[in-house]
Amino acid sequence: MREWARNHRWEVLLVGLLIATTAINIAITPVYLGVGNFINLFGLSVEKIIVAVVMAFVIINGEIDLSVASVMGFSAAVMAALYVGGDVPFVVCVAIAIAAGATAGLLQGLVVIRFGLPSLVVTLAGLIGFRGAARVLLEDTAVGDFPEWFDRLGQQPLLGPLPLAMVIFIVELTIAWIILERGSFGRKVYAIGNSAEVARFAGIGVTGVKLKIFVTSGLVAGLAGVLFAARVGSVRGDLAQFFELDIITIVLLGGVSIFGGSGSMLGVALAIFTVLNIRNGMGLTNVDGLIQTGVIGLLLIGSVLIPNLVQKARQRRSTPAIAHAPP
């Protein structure tokens, strides 16, 4: 147990933060401890956390996908435009929309791999391009009045008190944990994130792994966009705009290194609970919007800064001879 804690300092820190925020929430608002509130706590951000789980793979792999929120909007817009078109059964609209998300991921992945461009640049272009595409598809219109079964899936409980999106999230998180930390694919993801060069020499199919991750990122973003549309019952071109910030914040707070190669699914899960907990508490106590944004910003800076400082301090302590050695 002590051994585990030493190897998972960040996770231990997050557990502490989670307990602290929960205690504060219980103390300051009596309505916090209700089944309904816990469903809301997750339900209001469920699409973001579904995407965040895959984003963890992307960042551990040494890449970034800034386009996820735009792909969410793009997929939902594809679904809405096809639905307005009227000739396609709605189930097919949904399938095409999710496939459009996967295609968006495939395109970006191919550009990154084939041309060796940084994913930061490629997915930034994706962020702008797919948002633009969503707006072109829907112009200034809002498309709603989807079939009743679709709205019901998004807004009503499916399993006990859990709506569909939360069931999907729980299943996804479990699968992601198994793949990342118990399977050979996960080991490849870490190895590539540490050094793509070394991984290549070790015989790992770097491009294949990267492409799979980009396609999954697009696919899941597409799914999340459709789920968001079902929850709110209508689609506009600005659907899910700026969500990428919250998504990346959660992953980094989860202890995933922005430089790739390290991070755990447990950390990401804890970060999800922590961020949503803080948001929920601030929402229920009517904290000013500016302060809410500031708190999330501080979390992001802290989650990147603190591990770096700790690492530097540790390096200074353990390797003074090398640090001061003459060249």
Added chain:
Amino acid sequence: MTAIKRRIPAVALVALAMVVAACGGGGADTTVGADTTTAAAVTTAAADTTAGADTTVAADTTVAAETTVAAETTVAAEGPVTISAADSITGAFVGKCTTNPVFPQANDGAVEAAGELGSEPTELLGPADCADTTAGIDIVTNAVTQQVDVIMVSNNAGDQLGPAAAAAQEAGIPVVTWDSPIPSAEGESVYIAPADLSGAGQVMAEMARSILGEEGGQMAILSATPEAANQNIWIASLEELLATPEYENIELVDTVYGNDVPQDSQDRAEELLENPDLDLIMAPTTVGIVAAAQVVTQADECDRVKVSGLGVSTEMRDYTLSGCAPEFALWSFPDLGYLSYYVGYGLATGQIEAEAGQQFVAGRLGEYTIEEDPGRDAGLRVLLGPIKKFNADNIDS
């Protein structure tokens, strides 16, 4: 060479996305039904963040007629209910954001009403950024958890707020929208509309005449974007009035668009100033009017060219007192918040019902009637009333 090569994929990606989009867009266009278009027009208004004021868009010229009919058919026999202090309630008062000054102003009005009705003062809820359109959904959902008695919200999410509002109704919490409605009216008890459509054009014509006087003069319009639905309706009604004999001395020489961006608006205003015969810049947007007043003041041309239009009093105060913008107008946001709270309180305490024909008295604002909203296919509204004109005498009151 390699640099160029490397750029190709990124360009190709964007281009491809655009092509895909363009094809799909064409398909969607041809098949959008009439009702979809209407909903869309209203949504545009709901999404408008700059003025916070631009609201009821989609109505047409038959508004007045329809309204009267609706009101007459269902008038309650017992006459207006005076909404008065009963139980102390808690209300969630939600703006599109907290950083646009009109929303704190509206909350001031709600606080005043809450005080008169013996209830907890409201605090303004909302995201910091008006571009954060879905924050209202989270806030409304949390308000249900908080078990508030009524939710009053300026909707920034279009129909996307519908399910959250419906969930509130299911929990027995009335949802009053103000400033900007839920286009589909799903989950909405009643919408407090700031102004009627033709009203703004009428007020601008009156202000132009009072500023230019008997001899009249040349006027130019500095609007938002060429596509801005609200502004275009107001400008059309203004132009209609200018064509009548009553306003024949006022000559509309130019209409330009600053896109509701301060810098663009200032550039357009500077170009307008180059016309040596210009007497008045009329800006039917809260961004444009400030930009025009700044440019005219900086150019030291306030004696020659005046500025008027729709503006926020706190932003226009200095220019009004300096005489550069002697008169401008806007619906009163404190009054809008005040009326919203009265209606919300009346619904929450069961003093009034959300149905067409319900008449009531809302404190210092007097008598109102709930009516079918002529701007939407469904939904009820209460019309705040005339647009308020501001000048040096009343700007500090």
